[in-house]
Amino acid sequence: MFGAVIHAPGDVRYEERPDPTIVEPTDAIVRTVAACVCGSDLWRYRGIAPVAKPTPIGHELCGVVETVGDAVTTVKPGDFVVGGFNPSDNVCPVCRKGATANCLHGAHYDGAQAERIRVPWADGTLLAIPGTPDADLIPSILALSDVMCTGWHAAVSAQVGPGKSVAVVGDGAVGLCAVLASVQLGAHTVIAMSRHDDRQRVAREFGATHIVADRDEAGAEAVHALTDGIGADCVLECVGTESARLQAVACVRPGGDIGLVGVPHGDLPVNDLFWHNVGIKGGPAHVRTYLPHLLDLVLSRTINPGLVFDLELPLSEVAEAYAAMDERRAIKSLLRP
Amino acid sequence: MFGAVIHAPGDVRYEERPDPTIVEPTDAIVRTVAACVCGSDLWRYRGIAPVAKPTPIGHELCGVVETVGDAVTTVKPGDFVVGGFNPSDNVCPVCRKGATANCLHGAHYDGAQAERIRVPWADGTLLAIPGTPDADLIPSILALSDVMCTGWHAAVSAQVGPGKSVAVVGDGAVGLCAVLASVQLGAHTVIAMSRHDDRQRVAREFGATHIVADRDEAGAEAVHALTDGIGADCVLECVGTESARLQAVACVRPGGDIGLVGVPHGDLPVNDLFWHNVGIKGGPAHVRTYLPHLLDLVLSRTINPGLVFDLELPLSEVAEAYAAMDERRAIKSLLRP
Numbered sequence: 001m002f003g004a005v006i007h008a009p010g011d012v013r014y015e016e017r018p019d020p021t022i023v024e025p026t027d028a029i030v031r032t033v034a035a036c037v038c039g040s041d042l043w044r045y046r047g048i049a050p051v052a053k054p055t056p057i058g059h060e061l062c063g064v065v066e067t068v069g070d071a072v073t074t075v076k077p078g079d080f081v082v083g084g085f086n087p088s089d090n091v092c093p094v095c096r097k098g099a100t101a102n103c104l105h106g107a108h109y110d111g112a113q114a115e116r117i118r119v120p121w122a123d124g125t126l127l128a129i130p131g132t133p134d135a136d137l138i139p140s141i142l143a144l145s146d147v148m149c150t151g152w153h154a155a156v157s158a159q160v161g162p163g164k165s166v167a168v169v170g171d172g173a174v175g176l177c178a179v180l181a182s183v184q185l186g187a188h189t190v191i192a193m194s195r196h197d198d199r200q201r202v203a204r205e206f207g208a209t210h211i212v213a214d215r216d217e218a219g220a221e222a223v224h225a226l227t228d229g230i231g232a233d234c235v236l237e238c239v240g241t242e243s244a245r246l247q248a249v250a251c252v253r254p255g256g257d258i259g260l261v262g263v264p265h266g267d268l269p270v271n272d273l274f275w276h277n278v279g280i281k282g283g284p285a286h287v288r289t290y291l292p293h294l295l296d297l298v299l300s301r302t303i304n305p306g307l308v309f310d311l312e313l314p315l316s317e318v319a320e321a322y323a324a325m326d327e328r329r330a331i332k333s334l335l336r337p
Numbered sequence: 338m339f340g341a342v343i344h345a346p347g348d349v350r351y352e353e354r355p356d357p358t359i360v361e362p363t364d365a366i367v368r369t370v371a372a373c374v375c376g377s378d379l380w381r382y383r384g385i386a387p388v389a390k391p392t393p394i395g396h397e398l399c400g401v402v403e404t405v406g407d408a409v410t411t412v413k414p415g416d417f418v419v420g421g422f423n424p425s426d427n428v429c430p431v432c433r434k435g436a437t438a439n440c441l442h443g444a445h446y447d448g449a450q451a452e453r454i455r456v457p458w459a460d461g462t463l464l465a466i467p468g469t470p471d472a473d474l475i476p477s478i479l480a481l482s483d484v485m486c487t488g489w490h491a492a493v494s495a496q497v498g499p500g501k502s503v504a505v506v507g508d509g510a511v512g513l514c515a516v517l518a519s520v521q522l523g524a525h526t527v528i529a530m531s532r533h534d535d536r537q538r539v540a541r542e543f544g545a546t547h548i549v550a551d552r553d554e555a556g557a558e559a560v561h562a563l564t565d566g567i568g569a570d571c572v573l574e575c576v577g578t579e580s581a582r583l584q585a586v587a588c589v590r591p592g593g594d595i596g597l598v599g600v601p602h603g604d605l606p607v608n609d610l611f612w613h614n615v616g617i618k619g620g621p622a623h624v625r626t627y628l629p630h631l632l633d634l635v636l637s638r639t640i641n642p643g644l645v646f647d648l649e650l651p652l653s654e655v656a657e658a659y660a661a662m663d664e665r666r667a668i669k670s671l672l673r674p
Contacts, residue, residue: 021401093566093567094592098571099591101592101614102614134621157616230431254436264611273617274601277618279436282611282616
């Protein structure tokens with residue numbers, strides 16, 4: 001089969017790879033219907049994270065089950081499935097607490113930007129969709145494998161709820177999904193911080209009540225002006241840079257909460273957070289925990305996170321999918337084998 | 338009048354001070370019925386925090402209102418009152434969110450280990466108790482001015498609730514009150530980490546289900562053994578040292594929450610928290626927010642946080658009150674003028 005392999009920063013190739021096989025009896029092999037490129041894939045593409053050797057890449061997928069191991073009971077060949085970027089057994093003591101991203105037996109994909117993919121812990125990871133989903137729902141279903149659940153995780157981690165004010169730092173696919181999540185969770189004021197027309201448009205479509213185009217001090221002042229002068233109850237940091245972290249701290253009210261889903265680079269001003277009683281929580285999203293509810297919302301057409309995909313390419317053009325995101329010509333690229 | 342003044346590390350004196358007077362129309366003057374020494378007062382007593390010049394000290398009190406400013410409407414001369422260590426107006430936008438510790442107009446006491454004390458923002462800070470409380474309730478009422486609300490704040494910050502497992506790091510008065518708070522908030526398992534018989538006894542009296550006397554790695558292992566091998570849902574860090582912080586991180590489960598009320602000294606392992614999805618929140622307690630509910634619990638004899646006082650002295654012996662706590666001969670000292 002063919003799939004994407006990153007060889008070095010800026011160098012992603014579509015090349016022949018061995019067909020995946022069942023290794024553990026809990027595995028499934030899924031034929032990819034749609035895959036995509038993640039903002040976190042760009043860390044290696046941009047040389048910020050190392051690429052030690054040519055490595056299959058990608059961790060988001062939906063598709064059709066081809067084969068299952070002997071121990072798999074909840075999905076079967078022919079099922080249309082979606083799975084999270086962080087396979088989990090969904091039965092260990094940590095998973096039973098809902099923290100499936102931290103499954104005691106957590107596993108990884110061997111590159112999901114490929115025609116076929118081995119899914120470890122198929123029962124714990126995959127969710128089967130009744131029948132065949134309408135074609136126009138595929139992007140939204142695919143978005144559940146990472147970005148929508150990650151935006152949701154930011155909101156849940158920051159205790160977003162009815163009547164609260166929310167500011168979202170970052171207008172990538174995750175930030176936009178965090179806007180959608182906040183609206184769904186009942187937030188009263190949802191401020192998207194974005195300087196790009198196309199992303200502002202998606203944010204509004206997702207229900208943002210305000211757009212703040214300023215950054216740094218001016219951005220924080222604009223958020224304060226929309227929140228009784230004190231800052232937002234909840235700030236969702238969906239970037240992972242130190243400046244985004246500080247932007248979040250500057251935008252949150254005393255006693256408020258920061259939800260953190262950008263991979264952390266840089267330190268936290270601990271004393272500042274303490275004296276302002278600001279909470280901070282986040283990490284990799286508990287996809288499997290959120291998946292059933294969010295899949296219902298997608299299938300009932302209540303939410304449409306697939307809007308974050310503004311570029312669609314054949315899987316064979318994966319190199320261009322990376323370049324477009326790297327150069328900010330695309331918010332997020334969808335790939336079809 | 339007479340009151341306590343700290344002159345230098347280890348040097349607290351009972352000496353004559355000017356009588357307090359109404360400065361702002363929102364002030365009240367309270368005649369002290371009981372005051373006490375706080376673990377945080379020991380930072381200066383031990384030379385860890387600086388003492389720039391002789392300074393009146395103390396921030397916990399209950400007593401009887403003697404005089405009120407023209408703008409005060411909710412308490413009147415003769416009322417028995419309790420007030421938090423952090424005066425707040427209780428009406429600013431931050432207070433209206435419940436974050437009264439971070440009141441936009443927050444103020445401080447000019448030393449509450451004294452015969453009389455000026456209370457800023459009397460309406461926002463003080464709560465009057467109907468009639469005269471039974472004498473045996475005075476210690477528990479006094480405990481509401483800081484330690485009980487601070488223990489409660491640790492528990493609330495860590496999202497303690499029904500069915501959760503809690504580990505409390507620190508067996509000082511705040512840690513013990515955090516045990517009591519966790520039990521009240523419905524925690525299923527409440528582990529007090531303590532090596533001292535007298536404190537273990539109070540922890541059990543407060544409803545701790547388990548005592549762990551070990552520290553460091555052995556302490557974390559003991560907590561894991563009591564929590565399905567994964568760590569506690571909530572860890573309440575009631576000390577403020579770096580070792581206590583690391584103990585908390587070692588005891589919390591993936592996806593869990595750390596409540597922080599010890600004044601932070603040292604850094605946080607941010608990356609570690611992120612990858613384990615551990616939340617961290619805390620700071621100075623929102624006393625005025627918690628006070629009405631907790632006062633009800635004290636007056637109905639549902640909780641008895643006054644048990645943390647194991648030494649009672651005349652206010653004139655305040656120097657011994659400090660020495661006893663510094664040398665760990667007492668958990669917490671109560672002082673009566």
